[in-house]
Amino acid sequence: MQDLLFATLAIYVLGMISAIVLRRAAGRAAVAVFAALGSSMGAAAGVSVLVSGREVPLAPALSALHPQVQLQADPLGAVFLVLIGLVAVPAALYGFGYSKSYEGRYSLAALGVVLNALLLFLTLTVTATSPILFLFAWEGMTLAGFAAVLTEHDRQPTIRAATWYVAISHVGFLALVVMFLVLSGGDLSASFADIRTNAESLSPVALGAAFLLALAGFGAKAGIVPLHVWLPMAHPVAPSHISALLSGVVVKVAIYGFMRISLDLAGAGPAWWGGVALGIGAVSAIGGVLYALMQQDLKRLLAFSTVENVGIMLIAAGAAIVFRSYGLDELAILSIVACLYHALAHGVFKALLFLGAGSVLHATGSRDMEMFGGLSKRMPWTSAFFLLGAVAAAALPPLSGFASEWMVFQALLGGARIADPEGGAVMSVAAGALALAGGLAAACFVRAFGITFLGLPRSEESEVAHESPRSMRAGMGLLALGCIALGLLPSVIVPLLARAATGVEGRGAAVPSMQLGLALATPSGLSSFSPFALATMLLVAAAAIGLSIRMLQGPFRTRLSVTWGCGRFGQTSRMQYTATAFAEPLRRVFASVYRPLEDVSVDYHPDSKYFVYRITYASDLRQSFAAYFYHPLLLAVRIVAMRVRRLQSGSVHAYLLYVSLTVLLVLLVARVWH
Amino acid sequence: MASLFSKIFRTGLVTEPFSPVDADVERVLEAISARTRNLLGRALAIREVDAGSCNGCEIEISGITGPTYDASQFGIHFVASPRHADMLLVTGPVTRNMELPLRKTYEATPDPKLVVAVGDCARTCGVFAGSYAIVGSVDTVIPVDVFVDGCPPTPTAILTGILAALDRR
Numbered sequence: 001m002q003d004l005l006f007a008t009l010a011i012y013v014l015g016m017i018s019a020i021v022l023r024r025a026a027g028r029a030a031v032a033v034f035a036a037l038g039s040s041m042g043a044a045a046g047v048s049v050l051v052s053g054r055e056v057p058l059a060p061a062l063s064a065l066h067p068q069v070q071l072q073a074d075p076l077g078a079v080f081l082v083l084i085g086l087v088a089v090p091a092a093l094y095g096f097g098y099s100k101s102y103e104g105r106y107s108l109a110a111l112g113v114v115l116n117a118l119l120l121f122l123t124l125t126v127t128a129t130s131p132i133l134f135l136f137a138w139e140g141m142t143l144a145g146f147a148a149v150l151t152e153h154d155r156q157p158t159i160r161a162a163t164w165y166v167a168i169s170h171v172g173f174l175a176l177v178v179m180f181l182v183l184s185g186g187d188l189s190a191s192f193a194d195i196r197t198n199a200e201s202l203s204p205v206a207l208g209a210a211f212l213l214a215l216a217g218f219g220a221k222a223g224i225v226p227l228h229v230w231l232p233m234a235h236p237v238a239p240s241h242i243s244a245l246l247s248g249v250v251v252k253v254a255i256y257g258f259m260r261i262s263l264d265l266a267g268a269g270p271a272w273w274g275g276v277a278l279g280i281g282a283v284s285a286i287g288g289v290l291y292a293l294m295q296q297d298l299k300r301l302l303a304f305s306t307v308e309n310v311g312i313m314l315i316a317a318g319a320a321i322v323f324r325s326y327g328l329d330e331l332a333i334l335s336i337v338a339c340l341y342h343a344l345a346h347g348v349f350k351a352l353l354f355l356g357a358g359s360v361l362h363a364t365g366s367r368d369m370e371m372f373g374g375l376s377k378r379m380p381w382t383s384a385f386f387l388l389g390a391v392a393a394a395a396l397p398p399l400s401g402f403a404s405e406w407m408v409f410q411a412l413l414g415g416a417r418i419a420d421p422e423g424g425a426v427m428s429v430a431a432g433a434l435a436l437a438g439g440l441a442a443a444c445f446v447r448a449f450g451i452t453f454l455g456l457p458r459s460e461e462s463e464v465a466h467e468s469p470r471s472m473r474a475g476m477g478l479l480a481l482g483c484i485a486l487g488l489l490p491s492v493i494v495p496l497l498a499r500a501a502t503g504v505e506g507r508g509a510a511v512p513s514m515q516l517g518l519a520l521a522t523p524s525g526l527s528s529f530s531p532f533a534l535a536t537m538l539l540v541a542a543a544a545i546g547l548s549i550r551m552l553q554g555p556f557r558t559r560l561s562v563t564w565g566c567g568r569f570g571q572t573s574r575m576q577y578t579a580t581a582f583a584e585p586l587r588r589v590f591a592s593v594y595r596p597l598e599d600v601s602v603d604y605h606p607d608s609k610y611f612v613y614r615i616t617y618a619s620d621l622r623q624s625f626a627a628y629f630y631h632p633l634l635l636a637v638r639i640v641a642m643r644v645r646r647l648q649s650g651s652v653h654a655y656l657l658y659v660s661l662t663v664l665l666v667l668l669v670a671r672v673w674h
Numbered sequence: 675m676a677s678l679f680s681k682i683f684r685t686g687l688v689t690e691p692f693s694p695v696d697a698d699v700e701r702v703l704e705a706i707s708a709r710t711r712n713l714l715g716r717a718l719a720i721r722e723v724d725a726g727s728c729n730g731c732e733i734e735i736s737g738i739t740g741p742t743y744d745a746s747q748f749g750i751h752f753v754a755s756p757r758h759a760d761m762l763l764v765t766g767p768v769t770r771n772m773e774l775p776l777r778k779t780y781e782a783t784p785d786p787k788l789v790v791a792v793g794d795c796a797r798t799c800g801v802f803a804g805s806y807a808i809v810g811s812v813d814t815v816i817p818v819d820v821f822v823d824g825c826p827p828t829p830t831a832i833l834t835g836i837l838a839a840l841d842r843r
């Protein structure tokens with residue numbers, strides 16, 4: 001078992017080397033094979049940890065390098081090892097076909113190295129057992145992601161996105177360093193076990209500060225509102241299989257970090273920790289999906305939906321903290337399981353959707369939904385897979401999103417058991433927020449699928465779109481199977497996740513009685529559902545509807561003709577319902593959130609207003625966070641930087657003065673200190 | 675509020691009983707009603723197309739739905755889209771600008787469909803014949819089942835034409 005994880009890391013290194021050594025198809029194949037092999041072995045190690053319930057200390061070979069290099073796969077980390085495997089194997093397979101279009105344009109070697117390096121650092125992050133190792137792996141992950149985002153480095157939006165990404169990530173990194181310093185009492189090379197004992201002796205104020213720093217630091221990576229601005233910029237510009245990894249796995253690893261600190265290392269926190277996480281989660285969930293609804297760029301839409309789902313995970317994690325502070329351990333475990341399940345479910349369906357969007361981009365060369373349409377006829381496989389992913393993302397039964405969000409709901413509804421009225425009220429508000437986000441997500445994905453794949457093509461590129469090559473379809477197919485399996489088999493998977501949750505609990509609470517039957521019941525017997533019965537009912541209903549339509553149709557024959565458009569001249573497919581028009585009613589309802597900017601200008605004949613030459617309509621959403629938070633901040637930073645620049649006079653004498661003054665100051669401080 | 679309700683209560687129904695202009699109309703309406711019920715099992719849905727009329731025919735057609743003829747209660751129903759229609763009621767000579775829309779409307783009407791061309795212009799182009807703006811009579815553009823003569827035809831004549839078209843099926 002130890003060798004399995006060591007082999008995983010070694011295979012990633014081989015993948016990086018082969019990317020540099022081998023060229024063209026051989027290079028692409030080697031990169032994909034090594035990435036898939038490594039991540040599947042990591043996932044196998046994760047599964048064995050979850051099934052056996054024992055922690056696996058990893059790789060004495062690595063410890064031989066340096067005694068500090070201690071890796072360990074405990075049940076919580078194992079869940080994320082499995083997630084990495086679930087997403088990375090299909091993404092690597094897909095990447096083999098997808099990266100062919102990069103041949104000759106961008107460096108395939110760099111792309112291959114980045115893919116394997118990203119997976120290597122992800123694996124290290126979830127198995128690290130000391131802050132210094134964790135921070136090293138975390139920073140490696142950030143930089144690998146940065147390089148991945150920069151793949152198409154000659155485009156202005158890419159550079160801008162990568163800059164935002166790396167800047168916000170490093171602010172988050174700073175918060176994490178300080179947080180670990182607080183928790184470990186200043187010793188970053190202490191093991192997590194030492195930190196656990198050290199945290200017990202810390203004051204509530206210090207622990208609270210550490211919690212907030214962890215929330216900010218991990219939140220910056222996970223894309224919680226208001227630290228999310230980089231995410232919808234950076235995820236879309238990366239190559240699609242990397243986007244799938246960034247949205248499907250990297251943000252989840254941030255959730256892993258948050259759970260590791262707030263539920264494990266920092267001990268049992270007070271209820272307000274959970275309240276803060278719940279609040280930010282609810283705002284992220286609603287804010288993310290509201291902005292997702294308005295996007296025209298398909299991949300940007302998916303990135304905003306990631307913000308929403310991170311919010312949902314944070315709601316579940318926050319609920320776990322609240323329940324634990326009130327001593328409701330069963331509900332706390334249910335919340336943690338729901339959070340982990342949603343991490344898996346979202347990882348799989350969002351990766352599927354990103355790969356689907358990548359296929360559309362591959363076929364049409366565009367990410368703009370207003371250019372698509374009619375792709376279901378031209379790309380039947382891709383559209384079927386995307387539809388499956390969209391149904392899962394809209395949390396409809398019987399797919400993965402429904403199973404996970406159902407559990408989050410059950411956990412929140414369990415908030416009625418909290419004796420404190422405030423606690424119960426917070427839970428019910430969070431449940432309402434989750435319901436709103438779920439409804440809006442359904443609208444969002446109806447729009448994403450309908451405008452992209454149905455109707456008639458709105459551009460020549462969509463008219464001649466082609467289906468993706470076999471490797472890309474296989475990647476999507478695997479993820480589609482994952483969506484179905486996660487939707488149908490929660491009763492098998494939940495007990496395994498509960499093991500991770502009880503490990504996090506750290507209190508030796510009994511594994512909750514999640515039934516291992518066909519139906520899934522919550523531990524407190526609050527409610528239950530059977531995914532198989534639900535799936536069967538839906539299939540029967542669908543068949544019945546199809547049959548009754550056929551019967552009602554009677555003896556009449558079907559005739560195909562042009563869409564009725566009031567007999568107008570020059571009717572084109574551009575006159576179909578557009579993505580913007582579909583979202584317009586919701587834009588009006590939520591106008592106070594979006595604060596839309598609209599500009600209509602009409603060119604008349606100089607003599608009469610009745611002769612209109614041209615009408616132009618432009619509309620944009622005010623990016624409230626950028627306008628009211630980041631722009632003033634950046635301005636302030638720039639002003640300070642300009643002031644500081646005056647110190648750089650260029651005169652050697654001045655620099656000598658600085659040096660001597662600094663030495664003097666250090667000596668003085670040292671003198672006073674002792 | 676109370677005075678409003680008491681006014682409504684005190685006033686009662688003010689619609690007049692159906693009083694057809696002549697016995698002939700009632701006979702035609704009853705026949706249409708029976709025929710559509712027999713043929714369709716529901717009301718007859720008509721889409722009116724003005725292919726370039728002077729609107730004289732339109733005034734008469736709107737008279738059909740007015741209180742005097744009150745065709746709705748006999749199951750004649752004007753609809754907004756040819757997709758919902760069983761019958762097209764076309765008026766006027768077909769102008770160049772309306773030729774394509776008329777063809778498209780005919781194309782968009784589900785089979786089996788009936789076409790009734792209303793007014794002299796629909797058959798002969800009337801005073802507009804020979805104009806540069808005119809394509810021709812209605813039957814040069816789409817197949818016509820029944821022509822209704824008159825400039826403009828009376829509502830009774832139009833209803834008789836509708837009945838004649840229904841009887842062709």
